[in-house]
Amino acid sequence: MTTSIEAQLRHLSDRFEIQDIVVRYGLGQDLHQSGDNNVLAEWDQVFTPESTVDYSAAGTPSGIGYKELADIMRRPGGSMSHLRNWQHFEGLPTVLIDGDTATARTPHIHTHKGNGDWNLIETGFFVDRLERRPEGWRIVHRKLEILWMDTFPTAASGTGPA
Numbered sequence: 001m002t003t004s005i006e007a008q009l010r011h012l013s014d015r016f017e018i019q020d021i022v023v024r025y026g027l028g029q030d031l032h033q034s035g036d037n038n039v040l041a042e043w044d045q046v047f048t049p050e051s052t053v054d055y056s057a058a059g060t061p062s063g064i065g066y067k068e069l070a071d072i073m074r075r076p077g078g079s080m081s082h083l084r085n086w087q088h089f090e091g092l093p094t095v096l097i098d099g100d101t102a103t104a105r106t107p108h109i110h111t112h113k114g115n116g117d118w119n120l121i122e123t124g125f126f127v128d129r130l131e132r133r134p135e136g137w138r139i140v141h142r143k144l145e146i147l148w149m150d151t152f153p154t155a156a157s158g159t160g161p162a
Helices: 005-030 066-074
Strands: 047-054 062-065 083-090 094-098 101-114 118-133 136-153
Touching: 005 083, 005 094, 005 101, 005 118, 005 136, 047 066, 062 066
Parallel strands: 047 136
Antiparallel strands: 047 062, 083 101, 094 101, 101 118, 118 136
């Protein structure tokens, strides 16, 4: 079956928009560090108001809203409070689009510098269900899958090889 150029362009445009949504999640984390907890500045453009997340792989209750997740991560004593800096690399998602709904599976690697002499690295996938809304594509449900996570000590900095 041959698809029209218009349909192909629409598909590509949808994929690019979904990829941007996936990356905006990581930017929401990374642009707000060192006491700046306004992650919702980006996340409000990523999720629908009623969206749910399942980060139970990381010990967070399943089926909560994204704003509750942000609070769990960013409140005083929250999971991000034990970290000095971080960066969230989101890979290119595999996207399946069906009209105004889509699913995306995105590999990620997240690096974190602890408040002590340790670092944390996590790899895994985000599995998203998305809907096209008047404001654009938005995530309606996100599940975190962790492949592995490990801590390692901070290496002593030196002047380079002897």
